[in-house]
Amino acid sequence: DDDDDDDENMEAEDDVDNTDERFPVTHEVTLQHGSKVVSTIALDTAGARLVTGSYDYEVRFWDFAAMDSGMQSFRMITPHDGHQVQSLQYSITGDMILVATGNAKAKVYDRDGIELLECIKGDQYLADMAMTKGHVSLLHGAAWHPKDREQFLTCSEDGTLRIWTLDDPHRQKQVIKARTKQGRRIPVNSCCFTRDGQYFAGACQDGSIHLWKSKGPYIRPSISQPAAHRNGSETTCLLFGYDCQTLVSRGGDDTMKLWDIRQFKTPVHVAEDLYNLYPTTSCSFSPDEKMIITGTSLKKGESDSTLQFFDRNTFDRVFQIGVENASVVCSLWHPRINQIIVSCSNGEVKVLYNPKYSARGAKLSLANVRRFNPQDVVHINKDIITPYSLPMYRTPRLMPTKRKLAIDRSDPVKSRKPDPPLERGKQGRTSGGGQSLAAYMVKQMAVKKRIDRDDPREVLLKHADAAAADPYWFGPAYAKTQPHVLYRDPEAEDFDPTKSKARLLKDSEARGHDPLKPT
DSSP states (O other): OHHHHHHHHHHHHHHHHHHHHHOOOSEEEEEEOOSSOEEEEEEOTTSOEEEEEETTSOEEEEETTTOOTTOOOSEEEOSSTTSOEEEEEEOTTSSEEEEEESSSOOEEEETTSOEEEEOOOOOTTOSOGGGSSSOSSOEEEEEEOSSOTTEEEEEETTSEEEEEETTBTTSOSEEEEOBOTTSOBOOEEEEEEOTTSSEEEEEETTSOEEEEETTSOOSSOSEEETTSSOTTOOOOEEEEOTTSSEEEEEOTTSOEEEEETTBOSSOSEEEOOOOOOOTTOOEEEOTTSSEEEEEOOOOTTOSEEEEEEEETTTOOEEEEEEEETSOEEEEEEETTTTEEEEEETTSEEEEEEOTTTOOSTHHHHHHSOOOOOGGGSOOTTOOOOOTTSOGGGOOOOOOOHHHHHHHHHHOTTTTTOOOOOOSSOBTTBOTTSOSSHHHHHHIIIIITTTOTTSOHHHHHHTTHHHHHHSOOSSTTTTTTTOSSOOOOOTTOTTOOTTSOHHHHHHHHHHTTOOTTSOO
């Protein structure tokens, strides 16, 4: 019995080791792109650079070798402001990135985020799409040619696939029209090349998948399956295997199907119940192409979505891992570094790896100690020097703390110095100024100045000569209406201040007194 238990334990340990070797998901690193859905991801051939695109219209560049454990992107660009990023793909040499957004114009950037070219937009008022120089509606996908680094393919809502060259971005090289059975225009949702570049495929909104030869003719598809997925659903991903005969399609009808293009009438395998909400949900082969991975969307009322692993030969679900509080949108299993990149609907990008069986990639970033950047520290009380500002906005010069404290100490307001007591007097009373403070103030204001002892009229007449010589207040104002100053006659008994000026002059002349002459 003990021997049987030991054998079972050994088999369980072997199964665990085998699982760790097959699925590099023991460790996880999270890259924070933003807060919205990360709709597309791409890794270069060496697995050193990662680019992510999101519904926030931004594309971020990540360098695993240059990043530290803080996991921060080194560049962020906005290809088309207001348009979501639909597709990203590195060229076969890894020096260029093809970007397709909700705009009608595809762009090509170098690996550092510098724009190299932008395709032209066609004339949207032309009915024949073959006569336009470019797409007239939003793009759904784009793909590089796997053998010719100068060519790339785009698909659009206008129902066409177009082949472009880097030499002439102002007009496409070829226009391929996608049609329904009735010959009507139909939007193309995704596109890709075979690994040898002999064929390219396009998935349409009516559920059909068409294949054309890269060298033509393009009048009608070479291989076609009109009912690959449900009519009206968006086929979100097309992917060819290394044998160039196997095709995997991820549908908007919650299925994933495996096809053999030599017998394209029926699928080889079908996986169902793969809930899908996003038009860019992708799938990927394992490095040995024995498994296929894809993600599911988060259902209402649930807390976890899943990343599922399927056996290629039987399409059995062999393994799955959960992702909390987010949907899995894109998934990529890189063959060189043996790491899985997963983009989520909450703005996160997760890197899954196994330290024993994975190489480079996120392991390089974790090995780098996070460096201290002085620019990350915010100085709230930092002084702003403006030598040429106006005096009212100019800040005082800096001075030593000791000197500043001495100046503030001498200021009675800043130091809150209390009022000093009166210099004379005892016990709160003033000497020689009365019995109280009020008596002292009366003496200072009234007694010493002797205001009430002087005649107000005499006080005013003291300034009569100076006012007549240099009139300032009343002279210029009454120069025309009253050229001579009139004063009250104190001897006049019947003086009535309510009488008019003319009546006053007449009464004064009758008494023989000149009212204009001061007494």
